[in-house]
Amino acid sequence: MGIRLPEMVVHAKKSMKLMRSSSSISDQANKGWVPKGHFAVYVGVDEKKRFVVPISYLKHPLFQGLLSRAEEEFGFDHPSGGLTIPCNEDDFIHVTSHLGRS
Template sequence: MAKPGDYWGARKGGRRILRSIIGKLQTGLSVFKGVKQGYFVVVATEGWKPERFVIHLGYLNNPEFLKLLKQAEEEFGFSQEGTLAIPCRPDELHRIIGTRKL
């Protein structure tokens, strides 16, 4: 299973995206009641049924997860409020973050 700390080797371009994302998340984190500090909420929007995920901030260094965030920026923009929509299927996000669907 992947661990959030395994992805600390972010690229230069990824760092710019990462700073932008962290800034957006910090302004919106107070919206999520019941979400522990150091985590944020996304929804995988493709497929039969959208699925909500609580993601550790350490995954912001995962190259695959950063690619999904870039796609979200291109498709939805980062003017979203509340939960961040990610344009992928839930099973793909489960694979990236190393969890299994129950």
């Protein structure tokens, strides 16, 4: 007779697996690698931090608002060559955390 793990333990294991895979994406993204279906953005006003986000964020109105701010600030010819979003890192994380839930 086998022992069955409670549902909570199974859910915790799945969450840990997702956290490990997303952290490995972050580690590789910091080295310049971007996984298929994602793109890199630089976030910050003075000091820029690189984030890798899913392409699906592009169609979300909240993210489009961030892109509009970037267009107003930099236009389409930014000196760094990358997509830079001029907002506080905490604000960016707050917005993208809501996008990840939907």
